[in-house]
Amino acid sequence: LAVRRSLVKTMKWQVVFFSISILYVSGQIHYSIFEEMKQGSxxxxxxxDLDLDVKELSFRKLQIAPHNKKIDRESICEIEKKCMLNLEILAENPLKMLYHVKIDIxxxxxxxxxxxxxxxxxxxxxITTPGVHFALGKAEDPDLGVNSLQCYTLTPNQYFKLGEKISAEGLKYPELILEKPLDRxxxxxxxxxLTASDGGKPVKTxxxxxxxxxxxxxxxxxxxxQDTxxxxxxxxxxxxxxVLRLNATDEDEGTNAQITYLFSHTAANAMDTFSLDPDSGDIKIIGPLDYEVKQNYEITVEAKDGGGLGTYCTILIQxxxxxxxxxxxxxVSLATPIPEDSIPGTVVAVFQVNDLDSGTNGEVSCDVPDTSLFKLLPTSTSYYQLVTFSSVDRETIPMYNITIIAKDEGSPQLSTKKVIQVAISDVNDNPPLFDKLKYIGYIFENNLPGxxxxxxxxxxFDTDENARVTYSILNRNISDIPISSYISMNSKTGVVYAQRSFDYEQIRDFDFQVIAKDSGSPSLSSNVTVRICIVDKNDNAPKILYPSPDMEGTTLVKCVSCSTCSITES
Known part of the structure; x- marks a missing residue:
């Protein structure tokens, strides 16, 4: 027997040969098998099935062998729904009979x-609008019927649901459908x-x-x-x-998230004092800070992204x-000069002490060191009075250089010195003083008047009018003659002049009082005694008192001692 095979599609099969002797007319046999049967089944x-005697059959060889040694319907028929394998069996001895065998896989x-x-x-x-569809590639399943692809499922999520699009050929294509707006x-x-499931039991996915x-x-x-x-x-x-590194964030990405920093509505003095890096957001000091000039700065900074959207923050710098x-x-006030007869407690000066710093740095104390004549009295928070503590004497110290030291309570401590010159004005508290306790003057007799x-x-020791001295002679009589007939005095210079020609033989000396009087008010004065001695001149010839020149005999000479004021000119 020679056997031919006929397939729905051309496949590679080995020829099956049978040797049989049969006398019947042609017939047909139909078999049905499941794919993937084991070899030898x-x-x-x-x-x-053909009602033939087995002895009449001469089996030579039967082999149906795809590469995996199993019958695979998908390999034989691919996508055909009905997969039929047709075999023809030919009986040649003695009669030629043709039998048809159909194997349904x-x-x-x-x-x-x-x-x-x-x-x-x-x-x-x-910004995609909900409802938009996004096509996905379909799944493949070579099986047929319920064993083929039945449905798709999607991981549960809040944004997308799964849809299906049926093609003209009846194929199912999965689609994503946006249900809720996205927010990157x-x-x-x-x-x-995305899961594709078939209808087999068990289900394969x-x-x-x-x-x-x-x-x-x-x-x-x-x-x-932060906003602030x-x-x-x-x-x-x-x-x-x-000072600060600003850090603004933008939930966008790319250029939309690239942030630039810039000043906005900020005073010029703040921009002169602080700089702003447009890329890093660093704020740095570029100008001097001075608490005493400005204590607070307010800066507004805008952060702008690459898309032009901006936001603001405020920086308050103390x-x-x-x-x-x-x-x-x-x-504030200086009373100079002060009279030397000022009583203790006399206000000499008023001054104000300030410290531009604050807190303990601005708390100030004052002192007047190295003096027992002056002291400070605080009158209010920042005012002080400089007053005398004891009596002053112009004749001893006419000018005082008073050092005032002000110290703050800061750390390190800072201090300031100020020297105030206080002059002492004179009062007439000193009488004129003669340079001698007693004066003795000499004049030769026979002097000229004047x-x-x-x-x-x-x-x-006083000054000015208080020290301007005038001289005068205290009136008295000498032998019932007024002193003024003897002498006179220059009231300004204190020079004594003779008013007459003196005769030693008549008056040898005389005393008088000179008054020195200042011009103060009230006026002070002092007295001194002046003795004027008349110096004898040899203006008289000797005279013999006894015996008289008319007498004869021995001559007697009387020696007279010279008094203190009797000086005889040779």
Whole structure:
């Protein structure tokens, strides 16, 4: 027997040969088998089914062998719903009889659904309107009927649901349908699992990964960490010191998230004092800080993204005081000169002490060192009086240089010195004083009237009018003759002049009182005694008193001693 095979589609099979002797007319046999049967499985008994004697059959060889040694319906028939294998059996001896054998290969669920492309990459803008469909690739399942692909399922999520599109050929294509607006700032990336399931028992599934990148649009403003920043800076902070680094964030991405910082509605003095880096947001000191000039700065900064959206924050900078200012002493009133007869407690000066610093740095104390004549009395918070503590004497010290020291309570402590000159004005508290306790003057007899006899000198420790001395002679009589007939005196110079010509033989000396009187009010004076001695001249020839020249005999000479004032000119 020669056997031919006939297939629905051309396949590679080995020829099956039978040797048989039969006398019947041609017939037909139909077998039905499941795919994937093991090699050697019995399909049917041809002899019994054709009513032939087994002895008449000469079996040579039967082999149906695909590569996997099993019958695979999908390999034989691919997508054909009915897979039939046709065999023809020919009996040649003695009669030629042709028998038809049909083998129906039944499908089993031996294939898992799969996606030709197991990763789907989607890029969706965050402003996409809900309801938009996004096509996905379909899954494949070579099985038929209920064993074929039946449905798709999607990982549960809040943004997408799964839809299906049926093609004209009846194929199911899965689709993603946007249900809820996307927000890249909340979720910029999603991964979903698409599952394809068949209808077999047990169900077989295949999966694909859906990767969704949410594309950014500039729908977010930059955001500062704080609406208001409060910073404290010491006034001695140096240029270049970083005050603050601003950090605004933008939930967008790319250029939409690139932030630039700039001053907005900020006073010129603040921008002269602080700089702002547009890229880093660093605020640094570029100008001097001075608590005494300005204690607070308010800066407004705008953070603007690459899409033009901007937001603002406020920086409040408080300048803290450091002890960088020494106290200042301001003289308000100065009573100079003061009379030397001022009583203790007399106000000499009033001054104000200020310190531009604050707190303990601005608390000031004052002192007057190295003097027992003056002291300070505080009158109010910042005012002091300089008063006399004891009596002063112009004649001892006519001018005082009083040093006032003001110290603050800062650390390190700063101080200021101020020297106040206080002059002492004179009062007439000193009488004129003669330079001698007693004066003795000499004049030769026979002098001319008006001759200068002597001079006295008195001085007064006071000054000006109080020290201007005038001289006068105290009136008295000498032998009932007024002194003024003997002498006169220049009231300004104290020079004594002779008013007459003196005769030693008549008056040898005389005393008088000179008064020195100042011009103060009341006037003070002092007296001194002046003795004028007349110096004898040899203006008289000797006379013999006894005996008389008319007498004869021995001559007697009388020697007379010279008194203190009797000086005889040779």
């Amino acid at each position: 019995i399909i049917g008994n041809v002899a019994n 039944q499908d089993i669920n031996d294939n898992t659904p799969y996606f030709p492309k197991n990763i789907f990459n989607l890029s969706i803008s965050e 700032e909340k979720q910029s990336f999603l991964e979903l699992i 295949g999966t694909a990964l859906i990767r969704i990148v949410v594309q950014d649009v500039n729908d977010n403003y930059p955001v500062f960490g 920043y409060r910073i404290s800076l010491k006034e001695d902070a140096t240029n270049g010191f970083q 300048i803290l005081d450091v002890n960088d200012n020494a106290p200042e002493i301001q003289l 001759t200068s006899v002597y001079s006295v000198q008195a001085s007064d």
